[in-house]
Amino acid sequence: MTKVFASIGECMIELADAGGGLYRRGFAGDTLNTAWGVRGLAAPAELAVRYVTKVGDDAASEEMLRFFEGAGIDTSHVGRVPGRPVGLYMIALQGFERSFTYWRDTSAAKLLAADIGALRAALADADCIYFSGITLAILSPEHRGNLFAVLDEARARGAMVAFDANVRLRLWPSVEALRAGIEEGYRAATIALPTFPDEAELFGDVSPQEAAFRIAGYGVSEVVVKNGAEPCTLHAGGAIETIPAVRVAEPLDTTGAGDSFNAGYLAARLAGRTPAEAVRLAHRVAARVICSRGALVDMAVLREVAQPA
Template sequence: MAKVFASIGECMVELSGAGDGLYRRGFAGDTLNTAWGVRGLSPDDAVSVRYVSRVGTDALSDEMVRFAAAAGIDTAHVGRDPVRTVGLYMITLQGAERSFSYWRDAAAARRLAADRGALEAALADADMVYFSGITLAILPPEDRPTLFTALADARARGAVIAFDANVRLRLWPDADAARAGLSDGYRAATIALPTHPDERDLFGDRSPEATARRIAALGVPEVVVKDGADPATLFADGGLTSHPAERVDDAVDTTGAGDGFNAGYLAARLAGRSPVEAALLGHRVAARIIRSRGALIGLDALAAVAAGA
């Protein structure tokens, strides 16, 4: 029987530069990016990838759902909101580095945890559940306990719970609220996938090792700290190890690199590979993504990475 990977969060309309002042429209979002990556890296008969979210009933929402479904992602647990729609973000590039502008206040995904029964049903048979700090930040505070209860129930049934803080301070009332909310996210997880510069800026960690130890102290047994082009720091089986990133001299866009690393890491762990092997696959996926524009690369390209090409 295929294992079930469930990713919870928000997919948005993406506008990325196409040259001459034009923009290319696509769909992306941290948790959808990772779900896409796990789909492309995993055999169809071994892993079922599910997206758990909420969109509107408008044409653009319909197109977004069709886009995910066409990639082989199960969208049966993407709820519909008759009032809200989907959010939008625009990527601005300076060299290969990017910045983002967002329009998401009316996003239906903000209500993805409003229906407790639907959320519990979406996770009922999941072997691995992935969510992010953005998932938490966009929810009304009164809905977050519903999400945490569903995650705790899934964990009690034996599911792996994976979390990337993906710090976006503008989505939180203030830094204290962000620290509290993201720490709760880590406490819910069995695998943590933080990014050191984000954690350093918010929590004051002086090194990736310090980030790993702080998060492990919250009760997370497996932590892999991303650090851009620098090595990833892995805490597993009670010890710390370092794993160099793949060198890339022709990067064009770093959008989605962290989400791709997460996809590689989680796909490998779901397939029964070791944390060290998972970190290496994560690096390979991230290296491939930053050679292309936008957050997503083709499923065939991901399959080639999984095959070692």
């Protein structure tokens, strides 16, 4: 039977500097980047990939939907909000590191959890549900409550619920609100995919191991603490393990590296691989992504990476 991976969040128009005062337009966003990666890594006959969001009724929204569908991503649970646009962001690169400027205050995706019945229907058959701290940040407290209620139902029926804190302080009213939201996200999850510098800054963890133990304490059964080019820390089955990253001599663009790592991990876990095996695939995927510009790489490349090392 085909499994279902559902990713919940916001996709935006991406503008990347193409030189000469010109920008290259694309579509991206943390949860879409991960859905894209999972789609490229898993055979459609084995895994359906669904994106759960809301878009507007303008030309850009129509193009975004066609982009999803062209990639083989299920859009049957993408809602419409007439009169609201999709968000937009611009990437600035300094070397291979990036910074972002956003225009998203009235984005349709902010209402993705407004209708709890529609959200419940979108996730009812999902074997794995993925969301992020950005997903939480764009929602009102009431709509965030709808999302957590549906995630609790999914967890109770045995679904994997995966969460990446993906900390963005500017999206929250205060650091206290951010910290509370991230903790609630962890409590809803069975798999956590945090980044160590974020956790250290927000919670004061002095090592990836300390972060892993703290997050496991929220009731998360698998914790994978990413740490850039350094080894990641896996806490699963009551044991902790450090797994080296794949070194890249000259990275081109780190945009989407963490999102692609998450895709590798979740695709492997859905395919029945052990957590440690999943981490090793995730490292290979992230290493390949940072050798290309932009958050999304060609799916043919991802299929090559998915082959046994």
